[in-house]
Amino acid sequence: MLRFECPCCGPRDHDEFRYGGDASVRRPAHDDPDPEAWYAYVYVRKNPAGLHREFWQHVTGCRQWLVVERDTRTHVISTVTFARASQA
Amino acid sequence: MNAQNKRMPKGGRVDRSHSIEFSFDGEGLAGYRGDTLASALLANGVTLVGRSFKYHRPRGILSAGPEEPNALVTLGTGGRREPNLPATTLELGAGMAAESQNRWPSLAFDVQSANGLFAPFLSAGFYYKTFMGPTRRSWKVYEHFIRRAAGLGRAGTEPDPDRYEVRHAFADVAIIGAGPAGLSAARAAAAAGARVVLIEQDFLLGGQLLAERSDGAAASWLSRVEAELNSFETVTLMKRTSAFGIYDGNVIGLVEQRNQDCPPYSGQARQTVTMLRARSLVFATGAIERPMVFPNNDLPGVMLASAARIYLNRFAVLPGRKIIVATTNDGAWRTAFDLAVAGAEVTVVDLRTTIPPALVVEATRLGVTVRTATRILNLRGGHSVKRATLKGPDGQFEAACDLVCMSGGWSPTVHLASHLGVKPRYREDIGGFVPGVFPANQFGAGAMMGIYATADTNEDGHRAGIEAASFCGKSAPVPAPSKLDLGETVPALLRDFPCAQGGKAFVDFQMDVTTKDIELAHREGYESIEHLKRYTTLGMGTDQGKTSNFPGLSAMAALRGATIPETGTTTFRPPFTPVAIGALAGRATGHHFKPFRRTPMHDWHLANGAEMLEVGLWMRPWFYRQSGADVSEAYVAEMRNVRRAAGLMDISTLGKIDVQGPDAATFLDRIYANGFAKLQVGRARYGVMLRDDGIVFDDGTTTRLAESRFFMTTSTAKAADVLSRLEFLLDTAWPELRVAVSSVSDEWAAMSIAGPESRAILAAAFPSLDVSNEALPHMGSYEGEWRGRALRILRLSYSGERAYEIYVGATAGEQLWSSLLEAGRPLDLKPYGVEALGALRVEKGHVAGPEIDGRTTLDDLGLGRMVGKRSGFVGDVLRRRPALLAHDRQRLVGLECMEDGKRLRGGSVLFRPDEKATGHGRGRVTSVTFSPERDRYVGLALLAGDLATEGSEVVAVYPMKAETVRARIVSPIFLDPQGERLHG
Structure with missing residues (x-):
């Protein structure tokens, strides 16, 4: 029963969110023609025991995509930020 | 009796x-x-x-x-x-x-x-050996007998008429267990100012205090503390409530049984699941007494010593008259004394050589026989224990008995505390596992921490209550702990070693695991405690091995010559006690299992003979009763009417997304595989989206309403996924694009009017609208108003006929629907359902969900030419991976049934006519319909590219009905390949 501190809506149950994958991988530019870059982005993942950056969307709330830092060993969530802010 | x-x-x-x-x-x-x-x-x-x-x-x-x-x-x-x-x-x-x-x-x-027929088959590892080894085939022979022989009770098969509830609750401090530690913790935490929930699985508070005489010091302490707790408005007592799991964020899963005084038909929920979120949590779960392991220790009449004391003192039941109390520690002596006072003839058989003198003095006073350094070697009896063979310093002897009470010491109940990963740690001094290091918001108190004497337990609970409240910022001054000293001596424990000569000595009673099974596991190399568990099924019963865990690992440690910490313990997982699925489901059953989405025209459909179909969360008209007696008759009639006159279809379930902003055209150009930047204002275009891995994601149409404003539709099934994906790309990948997307699915009612008469009907329904081919061509659009509501008409076709999608503000949906049918009546306009819709699109060769199945590429679906030489869109690079371009990949073909009186079926497996029809075949039929146009069954299929030559033949096999039918490969477009019906 994780709980996220949504920067827009406040603390909410994880039922309201949708997991969106690893936020530590960098998406290639939309017109990057390199198959290796796209392969790495789509398929290659680390599986850290510890801090993990991941995307979550507040689907039944503000619909913002968020970057959540979660410890995979304890499920303790250290930060929740807007994905837009973290990409800038 | x-x-x-x-x-x-x-x-x-x-x-x-x-x-x-x-x-x-x-x-x-x-x-x-x-x-x-x-x-x-x-x-x-x-x-x-x-x-x-x-x-x-x-x-x-x-x-x-x-x-x-x-x-x-x-x-x-x-x-x-x-x-x-x-x-x-x-x-x-x-x-x-x-x-x-x-x-x-x-x-x-x-x-x-x-007859003991099955015993030889059922030793440890039986299932593994049967499934994995050369004897695998014998499973088929034995299965019937084994299933009948080895099983617990049978569940009911009828629907459960009772009601269950699930609710959420919150507390500052939750305390699990209302024994002396939990009660003291609750009292202290409440006094400190915390909102407290005290959870007790029993219908009485007290825990081990209920084993004490009901008129003594423990009883008066209990009623005093219970009254005190009741005086706090901030304390909630939850009796009959089991904590079955601890989850992230200090959420406790609780299941509460209905009070038995409440009749089953009162309407009160039979069980209520509460997900309780607590800021801090006190485990006061007590300890469970261990059985001793000796031959025939499973006979009826063999009982845990503490249980016998509870039956005597709490329930006033004296379960035997001639009683042997076998023990390794001080605790069971209290059982012996109470049983003697109640009039039974009691012998204490203690494994230890040295006994605290006070116990011996008391035993002598009460006439209890004492045998030190003595153990039970065997028991006899049929349906109940009758005789014991004992072995003491002076050799073996026999004793008659009708009850055997045993105590192999105590195991702290660490199960719940371990659920979140707190590893149990072995304490040599108490001979048991206690929880390791708790996180800051969890506390343990009393016997579950290995603190057994009531006086110490109370103080420990008091401390835990104060600390748990303080964690929540509640630190009001707390009165001193309410003292209770029952004078127990801390049990000096001797570890019981199993004795197993001359009969089955059970370690796990529920799973029928004996010492011999553990020896076998050890001999065959399953020494790790986790392997032992799975090989012998030790601890895998509904009781989760609450009494067997320690005796089992103790026996394995002895066989390995290892210490208990070296041997370790298994991982404890939820649920601590079994929970009925019905309780977890609560009211989410039947029609409440998930929400139902209804379109604005839903009531009209019901009132006009529609047979409804669940499509995802949506309820859609499947077919209309007026069209035919059953679905196969009705859909063909509805299809014919669309092709001959016109039909009206509710398409409100389509996903509808408003896309706007200065960069909207650039954005669409990236998310669709085909280009949108050059789309003229007022025109619509069919578009296909790919996933990043190059597989087709969804299709739909997008209309350019203005230079920087678009109206997108998606398939019904993917509506939520597409919106979420668009938001993802804008939020994470391309924040520089100035585009906003928002769902307008529920804002619009949508209907499609299709057929040769559709234009005439449109003209009749909207007299002021210019419906000419010049004003509203194929892929053209119109924006306006209808009775004060927004109106949007797109000339788009799914069926292959001239067709118009008409969108109106949702609240006017049913009005417009009725008014269209009214206007169209002279021209035979009739509603049609999703079965006919699906059939029409198959006839036209349009792909949908069965073909866009998350495995197909644009080329597989024959859509590759839409892309041309474009690049830079989502999925472009990875769609060109060699495996996705392979010549023999399955690709879309049309199939025509070649045998009269037979039909094609969706899901059929395709084979070459000259090969044996086994295995996965060369492809499969994805969609089928009867085609009035061709007067036979036709279908779409995905077929290996090297076979997909138009005109050649395949065999479609449907093993579910043992059907085989020949089919010819044809173009997937069965109707009007030039599109004359659309454009005219």
């Missing part, structure tokens, strides 16, 4: 003025309010209550709590039938009808037990 002949004339916590009738295996019996089913059975002298899992051995009542492995019963009949309930936790209720389990034909005479 005399009614309640084992009941003491006075004492206990049962209400003798309130008799309760119940039945066991059809025999009418009576107990009192305050009894459990187990105590009422014992009061009536019933000691044989079940048969064991594998060997069908007679079993009685071992314990007095949720750790019970033996006394499992089935309650109720029909839909209320519930198996595997421990009689020791069932509050006796009027009319309770309990059945014993796992016996045939009767509990007293069980065939399988009588």
Whole structure:
């Protein structure tokens, strides 16, 4: 029963969110023609025991995509930020 | 059998003025309010209550709590039938009808037990050896017998008529367990100012205090503290409530049983699941006594020493007259003393050589015989224990008995505390596992931390309560702990080593695991405690090995010559006690299982003979009764009407997304595989989206309403996924694009009018609208108003006919729908359902969900030419991976049934006519319909590229109905390949 501190809506149950994958991988530019870059982005993942950056969307709330830092060993969530802010 | 002949004339916590009738295996019996089913059975002298899992051995009542492995019963009949309930936790209720389990034909005479037929098959590792080894085939022979022989109770098969609830609750401090530690913690935390929830699985508070005499110091302490807790408005007492799991964020899963005084038909939920979120959590879960391991230790009449004391002092039941109390520690002596005071003839058999003198003095005073350095070698008896063989310093001797109480020490109940990953740690001084290091918001108190004497337990609970409240910022001054000293001596413990000569010595009673099974596992190399568990099924029963865990790992440690910490313990996982699926589901059953989405025209459909179909969450008209008697008749009639005149279809379920902003065209150009930047204002375009891996994601149309504003539709199924994906790309990948997307799915009612007469009907319905081919061409659009509501018309076709999608503000949907039908009546406009819609698109060769199945590429679906030389869109790079371009990949073809009177079926496997029809074949049929156009069944299929030559033949095999039919490969467009019907 994780709980996220949504920067827009406040603390909410994880039922309201949708997991969106690893936020530590960098998406290639939309017109990057390199198959290796796209392969790495789509398929290659680390599986850290510890801090993990991941995307979550507040689907039944503000619909913002968020970057959540979660410890995979304890499920303790250290930060929740807007994905837009973290990409800038 | 005399009614309640084992009941003491006075004492206990049962209400003798309130008799309760119940039945066991059809025999009418009576107990009192305050009894459990187990105590009422014992009061009536019933000691044989079940048969064991594998060997069908007679079993009685071992314990007095949720750790019970033996006394499992089935309650109720029909839909209320519930198996595997421990009689020791069932509050006796009027009319309770309990059945014993796992016996045939009767509990007293069980065939399988009588001939012992299956015993050789059922040793440790039986299942592994059977499934994995050369004997795998023999499973087919034995399965029938094994399944019948080795099983617990059977569940009901009818729908459960009872109601269940799920709710959420919140607390500052949650305390699990209302024994002396939990009660003291609750009192302290409440006094400190915290909102407290105290959870107790029993219907009485007190825990181990209920084992004390009901008129002594413990009883008065208990009623004083309970009254004190009741005086706090901030304290919630939850009795009859089991904590079954601890989850992230200090969320405790609780299941509460309905009070037995409340009749089953009162409408009150039978069970209520509460997900309780607590800021801090105190585990005061106590400890569970360990059985001793010796031959025939599973005979009815062998009981945990603490349980015997509970039956005597709480329920006023004296379960035996000639009693042996076998122990390794001080605790069981108290049982011996109380039984002696109650009038039984008691012998204490202690494994230890040195006994605290005070105990010996008291034993002498009460006439209890004491045998030190003595153990039980074997027991005998049929359905109940009769004789014991004992071995002491002076050799072997026999003793008659009708009850054996045993205590191999205590195991702190660390299960719940371990659920979040707190590793148990072994404490040599108490000979048991206690929780390791708790996170900051969790605390342990009392016996579960290895603190056993009541005086110490109270103080420890008091401390934990203060600390837990303080964690929540509640630190008001707290009065001193309410003291209670029962003068227990801390149990100096001698570890019991199993003795297993001359009969089966059980380690796990419920799973029928004996010392021999553990020896076998050790011999075959399954030494790790986790392997031992899986190889022997030790601890895998519904009791989760509450009584067997320690004896099992202790036996393995002895065999390996290792210490207990070296051997370790298994991982404890939820649920601590079984929870009915019905309770977890709560009210989310039947029509409440998920939400239903209804379109604005829903009521019209129901009122006009529509047969509805669930499509995801949506309810859609499947077909209309006026069109035919059943679906296969109706959809063909509806199709014919669309092709001949016109049909009206509710398409409100399509996903609708408003896309706007200066960069909207650039954005669409990236997310669609085909280009949108050059789309003219007022025109619509069919578009296909790919996933990043190059597989087709969804299709739909997008209309350019203005230079920087677009209206996108998606498939019904992918509406939510597409929106979320667009938002993802804008938020994470391309934040520089100035685009906003928002769902307008529920804002619009949508309907499609299709057929040769559609234009004339449109003109009749909207007299001021110019519907000419010049003003509203194929892929053209119109924006306006209808009766003050927004109106949007797109000339788009899914069916292959001239067609218009008409969108109107949702609240006017039904009005416009009716008014269109009215205008179209002279031209034979009729509604049609999703079956006909699907059939029309198959005939036209449009792909949909069955073809866009998450595995197909644009080229597979024949859509590759839409892309041309474009690049830079989502999925572009990875769609060109060599494997996705392979020549023999399955690709879309049309199929035409070649045999009269036969049909194609969706899901059929395709083979070459000259090959044997086994295995996965060369492809499969994805969609089929009867085609009025071709007067035969036609279908779409995905077929290996090297076979997909138009004009050649395949065989479609449908093993579910043992059907085989020949089909010809044709173009997937069965109708109007030039598109003349659309454009005219």
